[in-house]
Amino acid sequence: MRPPCELVQRDYLPVVRASLAKKLNDAGFSQSDIAGKMSLTQAAVSKYLKQPIESGSLVEEIDQLTTKLSDMMISGSPGQDILVREICLACMISRIGAGICDLHRDRVPVLGQLNCRICSDLLKHSSATFSTRATVLRDMDAAMEILSSINLILRVILHVVLIIGSIQRILAWCAHVCTQKDTAKRTHLVD
Numbered sequence: 001m002r003p004p005c006e007l008v009q010r011d012y013l014p015v016v017r018a019s020l021a022k023k024l025n026d027a028g029f030s031q032s033d034i035a036g037k038m039s040l041t042q043a044a045v046s047k048y049l050k051q052p053i054e055s056g057s058l059v060e061e062i063d064q065l066t067t068k069l070s071d072m073m074i075s076g077s078p079g080q081d082i083l084v085r086e087i088c089l090a091c092m093i094s095r096i097g098a099g100i101c102d103l104h105r106d107r108v109p110v111l112g113q114l115n116c117r118i119c120s121d122l123l124k125h126s127s128a129t130f131s132t133r134a135t136v137l138r139d140m141d142a143a144m145e146i147l148s149s150i151n152l153i154l155r156v157i158l159h160v161v162l163i164i165g166s167i168q169r170i171l172a173w174c175a176h177v178c179t180q181k182d183t184a185k186r187t188h189l190v191d
Contacts, residue, residue, distance in 0.1 A: 018048040023070035095119040
């Protein structure tokens with residue numbers, strides 16, 4: 001049981017990071033600057049700069065991706081969300097009949113024998129699911145942003161919560177008093 005995500009984590013992302021760090025270093029960025037742009041430590045950047053870029057089925061795909069990422073970073077400061085989106089998009093494309101897919105089939109030969117299409121099937125059939133989920137999450141984030149920006153609503157909610165708590169305490173006290181009176185009446189009737 002070896003999903004392609006394992007290969008991405010172990011074989012793909014480290015080479016992406018090393019290649020990108022080297023491209024930024026070649027463009028004149030310091031290790032500290034590279035670390036800031038890639039959200040890594042300076043020590044990690046140092047390690048990636050010393051790491052040789054291996055040849056293999058993923059090298060061309062990774063080179064295209066890191067050229068695009070380094071161009072984006074050199075020309076401005078793209079947000080981390082944009083960089084992560086580009087990496088995830090490249091990974092998804094590579095998982096559908098390209099480098100990661102080929103590497104996965106090589107590492108898990110039974111998948112090649114079965115003519116594995118798991119990634120393409122998942123991505124094809126789940127696009128509506130992803131789209132719906134993304135829309136719901138986006139709408140929830142927008143609603144929470146609106147609610148959190150309205151100070152009055154927050155104060156009203158706090159008051160309602162406090163009132164509900166007070167009512168619950170009053171009802172509990174009434175139930176306790178009624179129970180005591182009921183017990184006293186029964187005791188009096190027995191005497």
